[in-house]
Amino acid sequence: MDMILGHYNYWMVIIIMMAGFYTVISRGNLVKKIVGLNIFQVSVFLLYISIGNVKGGATPIIETGVDLYSNPLPHVLILTAIVVGVATTALGLALVVRIKEAYGTIEEDDIHNQDQSL
C-alpha cells in the first residue's frame, strides 16, 4: 500500500507519460499529436518537481530556525525545460498551420495519400 500511496506522484508521472506518448503515436491528427507531446512533456516536469522534494523539508527560502530545505534546483531546471516545451509547441503549431495551407488537411492519412498520388 505504501508502495502505491507513498509514491503517488511518481505513479501519476508514469500514467501521464504513457497517455501522452500513446497519443503522439496513435493519433493521425497533427494537432492532437502536439497535444500528446505536451502531455508527455508535462509528465517530465512533474517528475523533476517531485525529485526536488525533500521529506520534511521546508520551502527553500532561508529562514532562522529551519535547517532542512527542499532542493530548488530541479524546479529551476524544469523552468528551462518548460520554456523549451513552449517553443517546441509554438513551432509545431506554426508548421501545422503551414501544412493546412499547403495540403488543405491536417490528417496524416490524407497528407500521405496526397503525396503518394503525385
Add this chain to the structure above:
Amino acid sequence: MIENHLSLLLVVLPLLAAPIAAVLPNGRLPWAVSTLVSWSVVYLAAWQLMNVSTGQVISYELGGWAPPWGIEYRIDAANALVALIVSGIAALTLPYALKSVIKEIPQQQHALLYAAFMLCLTGLLGIAQTGDIFNLFVFLEISSLSSYALISLGKKRQALTAAYQYLIMGTIGATFFIIGVGLLYAMTGTLNMADLAQRLPELYEHRTIHTAFAFIMVGFALKLALFPLHVWLPNAYTYAPTVVTIFLAATATKVAVYVMLRMVFTVFSFTFIENTPADELFLLLCVMGILGMSFYAIYQKDSKRLLAYSSVAQIGYMMLGIGLGSVLGATATLVHLFNHALMKGALFMAIGALVYRVGSSRLEHLPGLGKQMPWTFAAIVIGGLSLIGVPGTAGFISKWYLVLAAIEKQNWLIVGVILIGSLLAVAYVWKIIEVLYFKATDELEHKYVTVKEAPLLMLIPMWVLVLANVYFGFNTELTVGTAEQAVKLLIPSAN
C-alpha cells in the same frame, strides 16, 4: 584575454550573430555577417584544438561559478575536434550558400534563414563544448528547433511534413534524454559530467541508473538516427534546402554521435555497458542498419534521398566503434565522424550544384549532366570513392580502423559486414555516376546542352572538401592523432 575565454566565445559569437542577421535587411548583409562569424569561429576552434591537442584539458567556469555547482565547459581533444568539424563545415557551407539560397528560397526569408543557421551553429557548438549534462539538453534543443525551422524552408510542401515529423521524433528523443538526466540527478545530485563519472560507479547496481541509461541511449539514438529510429532522416534531408541538407548531414548527426561517445565512455563506463544488453544491441542494430539501409539506398530514385539513406548506413559504422567498446573502436568512431563529415559535405554540395543548375535532384532529371559540369562530376566521383572507402581517400582510413577494431575483438561477422557494406556503397555510388555520365540520351543531351558548370563560389567550398578527402587519406596526423589523444581522455582506463 581572448585565450581565457576562447571556449565561451565559440558559442557566444554565433549566438550574437543570430539576432543581428535577423534584423538586417534581406539581401547580402545577413549572409556577410554569418560568413564572417563562421570564419572567426573556425579560427577560434582551430586555436582551441591546438591548445588541447597535447592532452591538456581546458576547464572554463561560466560566470565564475566553480563546478560542480556552476556550468563548466570542459574541453579536451574530443570536444575540440568536434567543434572544429562543426565550425569548419559551417564556414564552408556559408560561402556556398549565397547563390544556392538566392535560387531556392524567397528573398524575404533570407535574413531569417541565416539567423536560424547561426542558432543551429550555436546549439551544435554548445553541445560540443559543454561539460554539463543539462546545459547539453538546452543546446540540443536550440540546435534542433532551429533545424526544424530550416528544414521547413524547403521549396516543396513535403518539406513541411518532413520538418513536422522530425519535430515530433526529435522532441520525443530530447524528452527521453531529460528523463534520463533527471533520474541521474535524483541518484547522484550532480549534473556535471566529470562529477557524474566519479559518483556513478558505486551506484552501478542500482536499477534507477539502468533506467536512466536506457532513456539517455534511446533518446540520443533517435537524435542520431540509429536504425530503426532513422525514419525522420531521409525525408528531412531530401526536402530541406540544399544548404541546410549539407550542414545538417555533415554536422548534426555527428554531434549526436559525439554525445553518445561521451555518455558511453566518460559518464558511464564501458564496464557498466558490458553488464547491460546495450553493447550487443548496438552491434546488432548497426549491422542491420549498414546492410539494410545500403540496400535501400541502391533503390532510391532521388540522389539526395539516396545519400540520406547512405548517411543512416554510415551512422551504423560510427556506432559500431562504440558497440565494440575498445580503444581502437572509439578511435575509429571519432575518425569516421570527422571523415564522414568531409565526404557527405562534399557529396551534398555537388548534388546541390546539380540542383542549382537543373532544379531537381531526381535521378531521372540528371542524365548526361556529368559532361556539362565536369568539375562537379569529378567531385562526386572522388567523394563517392571516399564514401566507399577506396585507399587514398579519407574513407579508407576510418574503415581501416573499424576493421582493425573488429579484428582485435575477433568479431569476424563485423569485419564481413563492413566489407559487404563497402561493396553496397560501390553499387549506390555507381548508380549516381552512371546516370550522370553514361546514361545520356539524345533528347536530354539536347536539352542540357546550355547547362554550364556551377558558379565558382559553389565550386571552391566543394573542392576544398573534396581535396580534404584526399589529403586526410594520406596525412592522418590531425584525424587519427587527435582521435587517439581524445580517446585517452575519453576512456580513462585506457592509460
